[in-house]
Each structure stands twice: as C-alpha cells, then as structure tokens.
Amino acid sequence: MINEEKRLYSNASELLFYLAKEKAFEVKAPIDVDRIAKELGILVELDFSLDSRNIVGEIFFKDETPIVKINPLQNSYSPRRRFTLAHEIGHYCLHSAKSKQGFTDSKKAMSRSESYWDSYESEANNFAAQLLMPQDLILEEGEKLIESIKKTCEEKALLTTFVEGMADKFEVSSKAMEYRLRKLRIIE
Numbered sequence: 001m002i003n004e005e006k007r008l009y010s011n012a013s014e015l016l017f018y019l020a021k022e023k024a025f026e027v028k029a030p031i032d033v034d035r036i037a038k039e040l041g042i043l044v045e046l047d048f049s050l051d052s053r054n055i056v057g058e059i060f061f062k063d064e065t066p067i068v069k070i071n072p073l074q075n076s077y078s079p080r081r082r083f084t085l086a087h088e089i090g091h092y093c094l095h096s097a098k099s100k101q102g103f104t105d106s107k108k109a110m111s112r113s114e115s116y117w118d119s120y121e122s123e124a125n126n127f128a129a130q131l132l133m134p135q136d137l138i139l140e141e142g143e144k145l146i147e148s149i150k151k152t153c154e155e156k157a158l159l160t161t162f163v164e165g166m167a168d169k170f171e172v173s174s175k176a177m178e179y180r181l182r183k184l185r186i187i188e
C-alpha cells in the first residue's frame with residue numbers, strides 16, 4: 001500500500017468535502033462524477049482501441065495532465081461508465097497524483113472478487129463506491145425511499161424494490177448498491 005503522504009486525498013469523503021467547500025460542488029444523488037473529474041483537471045476521453053487489449057479503462061499522465069481513457073464498448077451502460085470513471089479517479093487521488101504513475105484496468109482488475117488481493121485495485125474500487133454512494137447521502141435518501149415504498153410495496157418485495165430504487169437514484173448498478181448497503185449494515 002502507498003504511503004499516506006503520497007496520496008492526494010486519503011478517501012472519497014475527503015475529496016467530496018474539499019469539492020463542496022472549495023468548488024461549490026453539490027453532494028447530491030446521483031453524484032456528478034464527470035464534474036469531479038473536471039474539477040480535478042482530469043481529461044476524460046473515449047477510446048475504442050482499448051477493446052482489442054481487453055481494457056475497460058485507464059489513467060495515465062501526458063506531461064503533467066492526468067488523462068482517463070474509457071472503453072465505450074465495455075461502458076455503454078451508464079452506471080458501468082460512472083463506476084469506471086470513479087475507479088480511475090480513485091487511482092488518481094490515492095495512487096498516482098503525486099507519483100504520476102498510470103494504471104491500466106482490465107475487467108478482471110475491476111471485479112470485486114478478483115481484485116481482493118491487489119491492494120491498489122481494491123482501494124480504487126472502494127474509493128469508487130464511497131464516491132458514488134457517500135454514507136450520509138445513502139442514509140438520507142434511504143430513509144426517504146423506505147418511507148415512500150413502505151406504503152405501496154408488499155413486504156416480500158420490499159428489499160428488492162429498495163435496492164433497485166436506491167440504485168436508480170444514485171445511478172449505480174443494483175449489485176454495487178446492494179454491496180454498499182450491506183457494507184454500511186443498512187440491509188442484511
């Protein structure tokens with residue numbers, strides 16, 4: 001793992017706090033991840049040629065400028081693209097802003113189970129989840145949603161409706177939302 005002093009932001013909530021305070025960034029769902037890239041001076045480009053190398057996304061530096069390339073073929077689903085971008089922002093903030101080290105991500109690197117033993121990749125995945133689904137916002141939106149669906153939804157469909165509703169609200173996949181809600185012990 002990287003030295004703490006080499007990191008630009010030690011976690012996603014620190015980054016969101018900075019953006020809210022200094023850049024008038026509104027922390028609301030869905031999190032505007034493209035604006036975050038912009039505020040950090042990261043250029044985001046689509047690159048179809050990544051597909052032949054089986055790359056989902058990558059970050060590298062050209063002169064001093066951080067550039068994120070996204071494979072449009074493997075990120076056509078908006079929540080997928082948002083997660084890929086948030087993952088690369090994670091590498092930028094945690095691993096490369098100061099060292100100017102680049103990262104290339106295959107599908108395998110970005111999978112939660114496959115990345116478990118790679119600290120850079122699992123850190124970037126955790127950062128992405130925390131950036132797209134900040135704890136306070138999850139609690140706030142979760143309370144609102146549960147109140148409204150409790151009135152109309154049948155008991156047995158409650159959990160699925162809740163997870164899917166939250167996923168829609170935050171523009172993330174249901175799988176990513178379910179994992180986040182379990183991690184925060186909001187659902188069992």
Ligand SMILES: [Zn+2]
Binds near residue numbers: 087110
């Ligand atoms: Zn990565």
